[in-house]
Amino acid sequence: MVSRKDNVIKTLDWWTVGLYLILVLLGWLSICGASYDYGLPDFFDLGTRAGKQLMWIGCSFCLVFVLLTLDARIYDTYAYLFYGIMILVLLAMVFNPTDIKGSHSWIVLGPVSLQPAEFAKFTTALALAKFMGEYTFSLKRTRHMITVVCMILLPCVLIVCQKETGSALVFLAFFLMLYREGMTGAVLFSGVCAVIYFIVGIRFGGDVLGDELTSAGDFYVLFLIVCFSILLVRLYCKEYGRAVSYMTLVCVGGMLLGLLFSLYVIPFDVVQLQYWICGGLLVWLLVLFLRSRIYRFLFIMFFLVVSVGFSFSLGYVFDKVLEPHQKTRIEVLLGMKDDPAGAGYNVNQSKIAIGSGGFLGKGFLNGTQTKLKYVPEQDTDFIFCTVGEEQGFLGASLVIILFSAFIVRLILLAERQTSRFGRVYGYSVASIFFFHLFVNIGMVLGITPVIGIPLPFFSYGGSSLWGFTILLFVFLRIDAARED
Amino acid sequence: MERNFRFEKRKYVIIGIVFAVALLFIIRLFSLQILSDDYKQHADSNAFLKxxxxxxxxxxxxxxxxxxxxxxxxxxxxxxxxxxxxxxxxxxxxxxxxxxxxxxxxxxxxxxxxxxxxxxxxxxxxxxxxxxxxxxxxxxxxxxxxxxxxxxxxxxxxxxxxxxxHVLGDVAETSKADLEADEYYSPGDFIGKLGVEQAYEKQLRGEKGVxxxxxxxxxxxxxxxxxxxxxxxxxxxxxxxLGLDIELQMLGERLLEGKIGSIVAIEPSTGEILCMVSSPSYNPRLMAGRNRGKNHQMLSNDPWKPLLNRAIMGTYPPGSTFKTTQALTFLEEGIITPSTLYSCVGGFSFRGLHVGCHGHPSPLPLIPAIATSCNGYFCWGLYHMMSAKKKYGSVQKAMNTWRDYMVSMGFGYALGIDMPGEKRGMIPNAEYYDRAYRHSWNGLTIISIAIGQGEVTATPLQIANLGATIANRGYFITPHVVKKIEGEELDSIYSVPRYTKVRKEYYEEVASGMRAAVTGGTCRLANLPDIEVCGKTGTAQNQGHDHSAFMGFAPMNNPKIAIAVYVENGGWGATYGVPIGRLMIEKYLTGTLTPEDEVLATDIQNRRINYGKQER
Structure with a gap:
């Protein structure tokens, strides 16, 4: 026992631990700033948010100690068990009667509220690592790929059922890990394309070009679809450079000419023409495939068809599938709606708070915007705006740099694993942290829509802090044992 | 272990994405915090406040x-x-x-x-x-x-x-529980407490603007x-x-001064509450403004419990007013006919059990039995009903049949008035007695329920509602305080008649009995010159001095008011119940009191009942 513990101390990655400690400390100071109302600074009083967070931090350190003492092999051995238990808990939570702000994801145990969804990331990451760590596993096998996707989607769906869409979206982070493990980059590319179509389609959905015959949103999206398809041909079928040139000339040129014709000569619906052009492109690709028997052409055709289908369903998804408040959040983000009293309020306030910080900030505990309670949720989801206001550009950038360094360090640790189990788990951890960082700070800065997920180590709350601590230190423990 | 070097370089892509996002954020921060003065000015000079x-x-x-x-x-x-x-x-x-x-x-x-x-x-x-x-x-x-x-x-x-x-209720600052229960409220908001203010909070409060x-x-x-x-x-x-008549309400409160009790008056045709007095009462102005907390504290510490709305929260033995329900049940079940005679020599005596009565001729048919409030008559009736094995099969079934009649008349469950805190009273059933007497009981064991004693309890509202049911000859409309809401329909339950299990013709018999009680029976004091008042006294036995009760309605045909009066420890029904009932009916129907009755009112107002220092 003793020797193993010595071993852990020797082999533990102290860089990561150091970054962890710095981030937790900065997080706690931000909570002090966000929850502090002039007067006596009583940060150690357990009645205040800062005091409670200190207690959660203390518990986390105990947790760290326990996690480091345990044998690294148990995570491998019991991965499926943990996953199974968590699925059962999540299933039970769907029928949980406790309703906190419309969400059913909280277990209330006297003074402590726990959110099991925060721990589901850990169990899912572990189970994925175990499954993908098997010697026979290969992402190229359809059955394996489907199993992996199901393992990710199962907890995700259960969390959506608890009305915690934000926490469910975090599971998308696993695709970054899958990409590292060999999933084709086309999936990521398609994902990015879908986001672009969505934003462009919704943003310009209500606009028209020319004499109100051509919908601007549809035109732009179809234009992009054609461009992306041609780009794919250029990237993946390099030997068909001539064909690409023709395609660009005919398709893109045709669309632009059609638009000009519609604008200045005889008005007509250019979108109709675009559908014809897409059809033509499809036939062209089919001909190329039949001639060359290169299957990539088939994939590009598939991409084209799915993209057009997506553009068809865009309006429907936006109007019918999304909840009204989600719709408003997206509209506000895209600048289509000004709603300072409702959906736009938080983001607007948070931008003002950050903007008022200037280069050096107003100093610790001196933020006036956050003090006057302008920013709702300022110690949970919007904690970063306290950093921005009180520490200014310098402090906020430092936090972002620290986080990036932390994530990059995790990626490097994942790369040095000797087992695929360790690497998959490490990448999962890094991806989850990255996703949280991206969405949370993006939201505070008004880049991504308002999705209520916490900023790791900063946002107030025991569940999230413990969830992230477990996630991280299990990885560090596995990493420390990599030479065993 | 297999190492796939082809994919290893993908780490650079991922690290690249991380750096790109970090860079994006820093650029965004730079533009928000340094380049653009917009937001800075916003914060320096402008920030939203809702x-x-x-x-x-x-x-x-x-x-x-x-x-x-x-x-x-x-x-x-x-x-x-x-x-x-x-x-x-x-x-x-x-x-x-x-x-x-x-x-x-x-x-x-x-x-x-x-x-x-x-x-x-x-x-x-x-x-x-x-x-x-x-x-x-x-x-x-x-x-x-x-x-x-x-x-x-x-x-x-x-x-x-x-x-x-009690009827109006009051408003107070929202408590922590109120804030948690409804998102509409923020700290410092006001919310209705008690009475109409609480029951119609959603209508009264309106919608906040911003x-x-x-x-x-x-x-x-x-x-x-x-x-x-x-x-x-x-x-x-x-x-x-409101359906409330404030003049009538004030008279009622005046009459109950210094006494503990309640008066409830209902308009039979609509179910509207005409007055709802609970004594001791308090000045509603005490509950408004700066001193609410202090005054509320003072009222809750008062041993007479003035905050309790006895009209709907006090449950009492209804006493002889309950005999009307028995008459109706026995008639409908065919236990008696209006001409059935029962003997009563100084009360009901059978197999060693004795329920006392007072001096009146014997034997009596139904109408004089109601008029003189004969205990013997109704005890015999109940005894015969409970013993009718042929008809019901067992005493349990007879008992539950009886219970169904009482429930249909509005007893045993809260009536559903539009006020918070209504009590349901108590109507026992066969299971209750099976448990209490271990299956060994019969009509005699439970005989006191026939005269509104024993396990039976009711709120003054339920007793007044019984008056309304008889006034309507067989149905009632759920009593309600609010008559009209501006720009909104009243809940439909306050307009639908609820019929009892007894047919109209039997109600006529009981109404005649109650009329006879006023013209020549126990309620003679309620006999007003130009109004055909029907009434029934009640003297509810009790540890300590008896409770004085009265239940009645007027006029006999096309009734306008049904009323229940209940005075704790007031003695005979005729001592307090009947004269108060008289004055209330007179005031409501004629709009004023005759000079003689004004003297009577002042006399009753000044009478005090000695309740001692005991917590009520």
């Missing part, structure tokens, strides 16, 4: 459109500590009529975060609350001298009459955002008209 605009609470009228409850302007003086400068403390104190010590104490309280957890020197803190317009006028004029002090307008509830406190103001970094208000484009006006609360 301020609630409060709607006026709905007004309450009585059935004759007399104003009962309205809103009056009141003023809070607030202070923002950071803005206080060069304060002439003495001048301020003189203007407000307070002394300097109080001023220092108050400021100390505001700054003490243990007493005032939400304290911030940048925001408005209440310094003095709910001042009247006069108290505030001088201060308002000199406001410019006291920087940092503000006047905030609010409203408080005002009551036009010192009456009807105003988006621009404030600078020190919290100073700069004006409305975009000239109020996004502001929302509050929606005023809906006005209510």
């Amino acid at each position: 301020r609630v605009r409060y709607p006026g609470r709905g007004i309450i009228y009585d059935r004759n459109d007399k104003l009962l409850v309205y809103n009056q302007a009141a003023y809070d003086i607030t202070v923002v500590m950071k803005e206080v400068a060069d304060l002439d403390t003495l001048d301020l104190c003189n203007t407000l009529g307070i002394d300097v010590d109080f001023f220092r104490k108050r400021i100390g309280e505001i700054k003490d975060r243990r007493l005032n957890p939400g304290y911030s020197p940048y925001t408005n803190q209440v310094f003095l609350s709910q001042l009247s317009a006069e108290e505030c006028a001088l201060f308002q004029e000199k406001l410019f001298r006291f920087s940092g002090f503000y006047v905030q307008k609010r409203t408080i509830r005002q009551y036009a009459y010192n009456a009807g406190a 105003e988006i103001l621009l404030r600078d970094a020190y919290g100073r208000i700069q004006g409305n955002y975009m000239n109020g484009k996004f502001d929302e006006n509050p929606v005023q609360g809906k006005n209510l008209t």
Whole structure:
């Protein structure tokens, strides 16, 4: 026992631990700033948010100690068990009667509220690592790929059922890990394309070009679809450079000419023409495939068809599938709606708070915007705006740099694993942290829509802090044992 | 272990994405914090503040459109500590009529975060609350001298009459539980407590509006955002008209002065409550304004429990008023006919059991039995019903049949009045007695329920509702206090008749019996010259002095009022119940009292019942 513990101390990655400690400390100071109302600074009083967070931090350190003492092999051995238990808990939570702000994801145990969804990331990451760590596993096998996707989607769906869409979206982070493990980059590319179509389609959905015959949103999206398809041909079928040139000339040129014709000569619906052009492109690709028997052409055709289908369903998804408040959040983000009293309020306030910080900030505990309670949720989801206001550009950038360094360090640790189990788990951890960082700070800065997920180590709350601590230190423990 | 070097270089892509996002964020921060002065200026000079605009609470009228409850302007003086400068403390104190010590104490309280957890020197803190317009006028004029002090307008509830406190209820600041129960409320909001104010909170409160103001970094208000484009006006609360007749209510409260008891009057044709007196009562004005907390405390510590609305929360043995229900049940079940005679020589005596009665001829048919309130008659009736093995099969089935009749007449369950806290009273059933007597019981064991004693209890409201049922000859409409809501339909349950299990012709018999009680029986004192009053006394036995009760309605045909009077420890029904019933009916139907009856009213008002010091 003793020797193993010595071993852990020797082999533990102290860089990561150091970054962890710095981030937790900065997080706690931000909570002090966000929850502090002039007067006596009583940060150690357990009645205040800062005091409670200190207690959660203390518990986390105990947790760290326990996690480091345990044998690294148990995570491998019991991965499926943990996953199974968590699925059962999540299933039970769907029928949980406790309703906190419309969400059913909280277990209330006297003074402590726990959110099991925060721990589901850990169990899912572990189970994925175990499954993908098997010697026979290969992402190229359809059955394996489907199993992996199901393992990710199962907890995700259960969390959506608890009305915690934000926490469910975090599971998308696993695709970054899958990409590292060999999933084709086309999936990521398609994902990015879908986001672009969505934003462009919704943003310009209500606009028209020319004499109100051509919908601007549809035109732009179809234009992009054609461009992306041609780009794919250029990237993946390099030997068909001539064909690409023709395609660009005919398709893109045709669309632009059609638009000009519609604008200045005889008005007509250019979108109709675009559908014809897409059809033509499809036939062209089919001909190329039949001639060359290169299957990539088939994939590009598939991409084209799915993209057009997506553009068809865009309006429907936006109007019918999304909840009204989600719709408003997206509209506000895209600048289509000004709603300072409702959906736009938080983001607007948070931008003002950050903007008022200037280069050096107003100093610790001196933020006036956050003090006057302008920013709702300022110690949970919007904690970063306290950093921005009180520490200014310098402090906020430092936090972002620290986080990036932390994530990059995790990626490097994942790369040095000797087992695929360790690497998959490490990448999962890094991806989850990255996703949280991206969405949370993006939201505070008004880049991504308002999705209520916490900023790791900063946002107030025991569940999230413990969830992230477990996630991280299990990885560090596995990493420390990599030479065993 | 297999190492796939082809994919290893993908780590650079991922690391690249991380750096790209970090760079994006830093660029964004740079543009927000350094390049653009927009947001900085926003924060320095402008920031949004959502301020609630409060709607006026709905007004309450009585059935004759007399104003009962309205809103009056009141003023809070607030202070923002950071803005206080060069304060002439003495001048301020003189203007407000307070002394300097109080001023220092108050400021100390505001700054003490243990007493005032939400304290911030940048925001408005209440310094003095709910001042009247006069108290505030001088201060308002000199406001410019006291920087940092503000006047905030609010409203408080005002009551036009010192009456009807239990029915009207009051408003109080929202408690922690209220805030958790309904998201509509924020700390400091008011919410209805008790009575109509609580029951119709949703209608009375209206809809809050919102105003988006621009404030600078020190919290100073700069004006409305975009000239109020996004502001929302509050929606005023809906006005209510009650079925209550405030004059009748005041007479009832006067008559019950110094006594513990209750009077409930109902308009039989509509189910509207004409008056609902619970004594001891209190002045509703005590519950409005600055001293509510103190007064509420005082009232809750009173051993007579004035906050209890005995009309719907007090459950009492209904006594002889309950005999009418028995007559109806026995008639419908064929146990008796109107001409059935039962003997009663000094009461009901059978197999060693004796229930006493008072002097009257024997044997009697039904109508004189009701008129003289013969105990023997109804005990025999119940005994025969419970013993009718052939008809029911067992005493249990007979008992539950009986229970169904009582429930159909509105007993045993809350009637569903539009007031919070209604009690259901008690109607026993066979299972209850099986448990209590281990399956060994019969009609004799439970005989006292026939005369409204024993396990049976009812609220004064249920007794008044019984009067309304007889007045209507077989149905009632769920009693309700609110007659009309401005711009909204009343709940449909307050317009649908609920029929009992007894047919109309038997009700006529009972009504005749009650008429006979007034013309020549126990209720002679209720015999008004030009009005055909029907009544039934009740003298409910009790540990200690008997309770005095009366249940009646008038006029006999096309009744306008049904009433129940219940005076705790008042003795005979005829002592308090009947004369109070008489005065109430007279007042409601003729609009006034004759001079002789005015004397009677004053006499009853001045009579006191000695309740001792015991907790009630």
